[in-house]
């Protein structure tokens with residue numbers, strides 16, 4: 001039996017080659033569940049992998065794709081049976097282990113969760129790692145006491161996957177959302193997701209100050225870097241910033257002043273190593289809050305062959321919402 005995959009190889013000159021090809025099923029890595037991949041998502045990390053950046057891949061040739069949804073073909077694990085719909089996010093799949101940019105994936109059962117009944121495999125990947133991460137960030141804000149009554153929430157990188165889904169989820173839960181985007185043309189689509197206001201990246205421009213007037217009760221931050229430093233200075237006393245990503249960088253010139261004078265919390269979110277029960281619970285909540293119809297205009301479907309180009313776009317911050325791929329198309 002053969003399957004189709006986008007195979008990433010490191011060339012002798014150090015460059016990277018991404019080629020759609022057919023492989024024998026026996027080439028798949030070890031694992032106790034064989035899945036027929038119906039849809040794969042596309043994430044920032046996938047862009048790094050297809051460009052050979054970030055040091056994420058251990059061995060070549062490699063198959064990327066950090067999340068996918070599909071149906072079980074074979075399983076030697078009692079929790080999964082042939083035909084069952086499943087979803088996979090994280091656990092270094094698509095980095096250390098072959099991932100979802102293929103019609104077949106063989107994985108460890110512990111990395112899967114059963115697909116919630118009300119969700120199609122396509123919508124599971126419209127959400128994907130971005131949706132799971134957004135849900136974990138929203139849950140964390142609530143756990144830290146940030147309520148809709150406390151004031152607006154800033155979502156940075158709102159035009160991207162995590163940011164746009166965070167905007168939708170927060171709005172559904174009754175929060176006022178200021179969606180920050182460097183793309184003014186996304187103001188309409190972001191308001192359609194439920195953003196109260198759309199603001200430019202200038203709200204987090206360098207200020208040279210240790211504190212600024214307070215503006216937000218909390219934030220979900222996909223961009224990190226210097227903008228995160230400016231964000232912390234504008235959070236209400238007792239507020240919380242859920243730090244999710246590093247689209248603008250992984251470090252900034254930090255000060256403890258927002259923490260010790262305003263009691264601000266900086267909460268880290270890691271979607272990759274979430275245990276089974278936490279993933280099941282987050283997927284259930286996502287299923288009840290997410291509206292595929294409302295999010296429709298933020299989704300693009302592409303083929304395996306188009307993924308390298310999508311990878312270049314995501315690294316430039318130029319992807320709108322979510323990209324999903326049907327490897328068998």
Ligand SMILES: NC(=O)c1ccc[n+]([C@@H]2O[C@H](COP(=O)([O-])OP(=O)(O)OC[C@H]3O[C@@H](n4cnc5c(N)ncnc54)[C@H](OP(=O)(O)O)[C@@H]3O)[C@@H](O)[C@H]2O)c1
Pocket residue numbers: 042043044045129130133156157158159160161162163180181182183186201222223227243244245246247248269270271272314315316317318319321
């Ligand atoms: N912690 C976790 O478990 C986890 C899970 C998933 C993703 N992530 C990380 O979260 C981040 C977002 O992921 P994603 O999938 O949503 O990526 P994405 O779709 O590319 O979204 C990132 C968005 O950030 C904004 N942006 C890009 N470059 C920027 C810059 N230099 N300054 C300010 N804003 C910039 C852009 O939005 P606008 O054009 O609208 O401003 C862009 O669309 C990535 O760093 C990713 O690695 C972490």
